[in-house]
Amino acid sequence: MAAPDFEIPQFQEHAVLDIPKIKEGAMSHIKSFVAGQSAQEYLGYPWELGENWKERAIERMGEVLKKYRSVRVFLDACVHCGACTDKCHYYLGTADPKNMPVARQELMRKVYRRYFTFGGKYFPWLVGAEDLTEEVLNDWYNYYHECSECRRCSVFCPYGIDTAEITMAGREILNYVGMGQKYSNEILVKVQKVGNNLGLPGPALEDTLAGLEEDIEADTGVPVKLPLDQKGAEILLVTPSADFFSEPHVESLIGYAKVFHAAGASWTLSSLASEAGNFGLFNGNYETMRKVAMRIRDAALELGVKRIIVGECGHAWRVAYSYWNTLTGIGYGGEDPYSQMLQKQLDHRYPQPMHICEYTWDLIQKGVLKFDKSKNDHRIITFHDSCNVARASRMGNEPGGQFTIPRNIIRAVANNFYDMDPNTIGESTYCCGGGGGLLTDDLMEVRVKGALPRMNAFNAVVQQNGVNFLALICAICKAQFTKVFPYYGFDMSMVGGVHQLVSTAIELD
Ligand code: SF4
Numbered sequence: 001m002a003a004p005d006f007e008i009p010q011f012q013e014h015a016v017l018d019i020p021k022i023k024e025g026a027m028s029h030i031k032s033f034v035a036g037q038s039a040q041e042y043l044g045y046p047w048e049l050g051e052n053w054k055e056r057a058i059e060r061m062g063e064v065l066k067k068y069r070s071v072r073v074f075l076d077a078c079v080h081c082g083a084c085t086d087k088c089h090y091y092l093g094t095a096d097p098k099n100m101p102v103a104r105q106e107l108m109r110k111v112y113r114r115y116f117t118f119g120g121k122y123f124p125w126l127v128g129a130e131d132l133t134e135e136v137l138n139d140w141y142n143y144y145h146e147c148s149e150c151r152r153c154s155v156f157c158p159y160g161i162d163t164a165e166i167t168m169a170g171r172e173i174l175n176y177v178g179m180g181q182k183y184s185n186e187i188l189v190k191v192q193k194v195g196n197n198l199g200l201p202g203p204a205l206e207d208t209l210a211g212l213e214e215d216i217e218a219d220t221g222v223p224v225k226l227p228l229d230q231k232g233a234e235i236l237l238v239t240p241s242a243d244f245f246s247e248p249h250v251e252s253l254i255g256y257a258k259v260f261h262a263a264g265a266s267w268t269l270s271s272l273a274s275e276a277g278n279f280g281l282f283n284g285n286y287e288t289m290r291k292v293a294m295r296i297r298d299a300a301l302e303l304g305v306k307r308i309i310v311g312e313c314g315h316a317w318r319v320a321y322s323y324w325n326t327l328t329g330i331g332y333g334g335e336d337p338y339s340q341m342l343q344k345q346l347d348h349r350y351p352q353p354m355h356i357c358e359y360t361w362d363l364i365q366k367g368v369l370k371f372d373k374s375k376n377d378h379r380i381i382t383f384h385d386s387c388n389v390a391r392a393s394r395m396g397n398e399p400g401g402q403f404t405i406p407r408n409i410i411r412a413v414a415n416n417f418y419d420m421d422p423n424t425i426g427e428s429t430y431c432c433g434g435g436g437g438l439l440t441d442d443l444m445e446v447r448v449k450g451a452l453p454r455m456n457a458f459n460a461v462v463q464q465n466g467v468n469f470l471a472l473i474c475a476i477c478k479a480q481f482t483k484v485f486p487y488y489g490f491d492m493s494m495v496g497g498v499h500q501l502v503s504t505a506i507e508l509d
C-alpha cells in the first residue's frame with residue numbers, strides 16, 4: 001500500500017463515533033474523474049458542457065420531478081430538524097458539513113426552489129433559493145459523488161426523506177449536461193458491450209470456470225462443476241463478475257457451487273448474463289438500469305431455466321428484489337409479451353428471484369447440507385450488513401429476514417460469531433464507504449474516511465472478542481474492505497464472503 005497523501009482517521013474507544021467538529025470544505029478538493037466522450041456518447045449523453053447547459057439541466061430537473069414524485073416530496077418536506085446531520089458515514093469520517101445529508105439535499109433544494117417554486121422565482125433571497133451556476137454544478141458533482149446512496153440517513157429522518165434518491169436525481173441531471181462519472185459510466189458501457197462490469201469475454205469466463213473446477217477437485221477430491229450456458233438447467237445463477245476472479249469473491253463462488261453440488265441441483269451460469277451488478281441504479285437512470293437488467297431476462301429465456309438465484313452482491317440484490325419485476329418480468333409486474341413468456345416459464349413455487357442465502361438457508365433447514373463447523377474454528381467472525389440489502393430489500397418470508405438469514409447461515413457453519421455494536425448493524429448499518437459508484441481509486445480518500453464508522457465498530461469487536469474475520473454478502477463491500485483494511489492496520493485476508501465460510505465447512509460426498 002502506497003503511503004496515503006491524506007490523514008487516516010483515528011479509532012475511538014467506543015464502537016459508535018463521537019460527532020466530529022465541522023471542517024468547512026474538508027473534502028471540496030476531491031473530484032471523481034469525469035467520463036470522456038466515448039462512454040458518454042454510448043450512453044446517449046453529451047460529453048462536455050454546451051452553451052445551453054443550464055437550460056438543459058433545468059429542463060431535465062423538471063422531467064425528473066415529474067417522473068419521480070418522491071424527489072419533489074423530499075425537496076418540499078424537509079423541516080431542517082437536523083436529525084440526519086450526524087448519520088452519514090462520510091460526514092462522520094470527513095467532518096465536511098456538505099456531507100451532512102441535509103446539506104447534500106440543500107445543494108439541489110436551493111436550485112429547485114429558484115426555478116420550480118413561486119417564492120423562489122420572485123423572492124429567492126427570502127426562501128434560500130439560488131441560481132444554478134457552474135460553481136453550484138461543480139458542488140453537485142463533488143458531493144453527489146461523496147454519497148454512496150446507502151439510505152442510512154432516511155432511517156433517522158422523521159419524514160423518511162431519502163437523500164439517496166436526491167443523489168440519483170443529481171447524477172442523472174449531471175449526466176444529461178455532460179458531466180457523467182468516468183468510473184460508473186465506463187462500467188455501464190462494458191456490461192452492455194461485453195456482458196459484465198469487468199469486460200471478461202465468454203471464452204475467458206469458460207477458462208476461468210474450468211480452472212476453478214480443477215482447483216476444487218484437487219482440494220476436495222470431488223468433481224464439483226461450474227456449468228456455463230447449460231440449456232434446460234433448472235437454476236440460473238446470476239452473480240457479480242468479481243466472483244469469477246477477484247479474491248476473496250471467488251471463494252464464495254466456490255461455496256455456491258459446492259452447495260448446488262451437495263443439493264444435487266441442476267444449475268448454470270450464463271455468459272450473456274455474467275454480471276449481477278447494475279450500475280444503472282447508481283446513475284438513477286431507469287432506462288439504463290432496464291437495459292442492463294434485460295440481459296438477465298434474455299439469458300433466462302434462452303436457457304429455459306425455472307428459477308433465478310442471485311449471488312452475493314448488495315446493490316444487485318436491491319435491483320433484483322425491488323426492480324426486476326417491472327424492469328424484466330422476473331417476479332410479477334412486466335406486461336410485455338416476453339415478460340409474460342418468462343412468467344409462464346418460471347416455477348412460482350419459489351421466490352423469483354431468490355437470494356443465494358435464502359437458497360442455502362432453506363437447504364440447511366431441510367437438513368440437505370451437512371457441515372463440519374470445526375473447520376471454521378480458526379475464524380472468529382462478525383457480519384457486516386450491506387446497506388442495499390439491509391435498507392432496500394428483504395430475504396425470506398419474515399420481516400428482517402435480510403438480517404437473520406445470513407447470520408443463521410454463519411451460525412450453522414461456524415462456532416465463533418459476535419455481532420458488532422447494535423447501533424452499527426441491521427437497519428442502522430454503516431456503509432462500507434465504497435458503494436454507490438464510489439469504488440474507484442480517484443475517490444480513495446473519501447472511501448478510507450467514509451469507512452471509519454464501520455472500521456471503528458469492527459475494531460471494537462476485534463479488541464473485545466478477538467474477531468479476525470468480517471463476513472459479507474456484497475461484492476462491492478468485499479472489494480472496498482480488502483482495499484481499506486490495510487489503511488486501518490488490518491490484514492485484507494480478514495475479509496470474506498458468507499459462502500466462503502459455507503465452502504470451508506460443507507461436507508461433500
Ligand atoms: S444516503 Fe448514505 S451516503 Fe448518502 S447522505 Fe445518506 S447516509 Fe450519507
Ligand code: SF4
Binds near residue numbers: 159160
Ligand atoms: S432529518 Fe429529515 S427533516 Fe430533518 S433535516 Fe434531515 S432530511 Fe430534513
